[in-house]
Amino acid sequence: MIDFIRQNVLSHFGVDADSAKVSPLGNGHINHTFLVRGIDSEFVLQKINTEVFKTPSALVNNAHKVSQHLQHKAAADEYRLQVVSPELTADGTLFVDLGEQGFWRAINYLPHSHSIDVVGCEADAEMAAKAFGHFSCALTELDAEQLEDVIPNFHHLPGRIELLAQAAASNPQGRLGECQQWLEYVMSQTELLQELVEVEAKLPRRICHNDTKINNMLFDKRDMSSLAIIDLDTCMKGYLMYDFGDMVRTFCSPEEEDSIALDKVQVRESIFGAICKGYLSELGAVLNDDERKSLWLGARVMCLMIGVRFLTDHLNGDVYFQIHHAGHNLERAANQFTLYQSLLDQQDTLSAYLN
Structure with a gap:
């Protein structure tokens, strides 16, 4: 190329x-x-x-x-x-x-820029979360209606699960058998879907980044301070709980999102706490009560939803996400579902950081 x-x-x-x-x-x-x-x-x-x-x-x-x-x-x-x-x-x-x-x-x-794919310490997590919060806070005065929806229903879990069900029903690549257990796991999360419907109805739509992965915040390699928020491709109307949730998804695991070492994939409590501290230090006065309460939901939804998207793409023949080897999207999906389960297992401890 x-x-x-x-x-x-x-x-x-x-x-x-x-x-x-x-x-x-x-x-x-x-x-x-x-x-x-x-x-x-x-x-x-x-x-x-x-x-x-x-x-x-x-x-x-x-x-x-x-x-x-x-x-x-x-x-x-x-x-x-x-x-x-x-x-x-x-x-x-x-x-x-x-x-x-x-x-x-x-x-x-941007010269002197540096990105990371895995958060190594609480200080980096807090700094990046603070930068994303600062970014969102700065955009609260920009009318969200000025932005077009570049991907309609981008963060819409019911729609994503429906697409997964369609891919499983058609099974175009004959891959359903190798991921049946994960399909059943997704379809069992009915309580989360009901909670999501009730919460979203209460939230204001704001301009969101919609892809708050750790590598979309650049560090200044001269002193490792926060330098810039990048990748504005999915900036559009949405709910801030999903920006928070994607930080949890990409900051908290000690493993990259395609790691097959599932026994090591877990939510690190100290990193989760650092995200909450950094993000709320910038947006705490902006979020209304319903938005603040929604953040824990956003964390769970994003981990499950990205796993659903990876699994759907695997079933469809890897037509959306770039892969580097056969089964790559299935590995990514298993990773994200494992991280989601880790959130559920630590719910009482982690959600307390948002109170």
Whole structure:
């Protein structure tokens, strides 16, 4: 793909292909991401997965509105982090649509940045949670209706379970037998679904990041302080309990989300407490009582829901998430369901941190 980028994409961003260096960047599941270094420019280039993001222009426009708002807040000394913003094309547009050859956009590269995939200590968990809370707090003044839904019903557990049931019924790849136990486990979680219906009806919709994984918060490698919140692709209307829940999902386990060492996959209480402390230090005065009560629910829902999505993709033939070997999505699903069960096993202890 790098040769294709050199020959067909770089010129749209005013970069000389002969002098530029292009290298893969990050380990995202959805888009293809590269670091481009030209003679006098350095930026992140992405090919948007249009099978996942059906309206990629809405994604880019949403991210632009969010970055503009945060830049205004930063100029007024009301936002402490650096802002990820679009790099315009040579024609002054936000993206290049090459049809079957891809939908491409560029964003600024932040030097001195560093990301991690597994949280090692309470201090990092608290710092990252505080940064995500600060990000959400800064966006409370931006009208959520200005943003389009780039993936309708993105965090909708009943819909995700229905899609899983459809994949199991059709079993297009003949994989149902190897994951029957996990399918039955998901279908047994009826009480969670009923609780979710009752709670969501009480919550305000706000602008959410919707993908608060630990590696979407960049550290400044010079002093390991928080530097920036990145990956604004799924910024849209939603419920903050899911942002909190995705932090719990991706911060709390000592194992990466595709680890097959399931005996080591568990929620670390100290990390959970650090998330609560950092997140509520920024958003505690913003959240209403119903939102604060919903955070524990969000933690449980996100662990189960991501497991459901991985399992569905496995049954469908791995058409959504990028995989690196056969059975990768099934391994991810088992990991997430194990983490979900760890939450349930520690419910009384963990939920007390939110009181």
